[in-house]
Amino acid sequence: MNELSKLFREIESIKENAMDLVQGTFPKNISSKLDIPTMTLDNTSYIDEKLQEYYSDLVYNCKLKSSGDVKITILFEHKSYKPANEYLQLLRYMLNIWTIQENNKEKLSLILPVIFYHGTTKWEKKYFLEYFDDIEDSDLQQFIPVIEYILTDITKFNDELIND
DSSP: OOHHHHHHHHHHTSHHHHHHHHHHHSOHHHHTTEEEEEEEEEOOOOOOTTTTTTEEEEEEEEEESSSSEEEEEEEEEOSSSOOTTHHHHHHHHHHHHHHHHHHTTOOOOEEEEEEEEOOSSOOOOOOGGGGGTTOOOHHHHTTSOOOOOEEEEGGGSOHHHHHO
């Protein structure tokens, strides 16, 4: 884990900072469904050996306002550039969580992955479906998994906003 990732992990492990991150960077249609004050730190890391070179994680459990729970996973990108296919890494990470839950005979959680990026270039988000641009038939497209994440690209923020 690089020094910047350690710093962000330390900052975001404080519940109030994590709550501010959710309220300030999540789309309103998502954050409005979360019972944000119920956020609790999950001290488990779901990063395996293959993901260690790319990410470190911080996980919060949170209740939904309607019913149920969600895992808010903050993934700190170690590299200063966007990975070739972040969706495969995310899918692996999510499977790590669900496998542990299944092994513990727990209910599978909804996962809201957040990628925290600090690179030198802007992260252009490409949707997973775009990797399959040669599959135009909607009957076949339904077999492409829907994987989504929230991107927090701090290259878009000025120093004053970050310090607040």
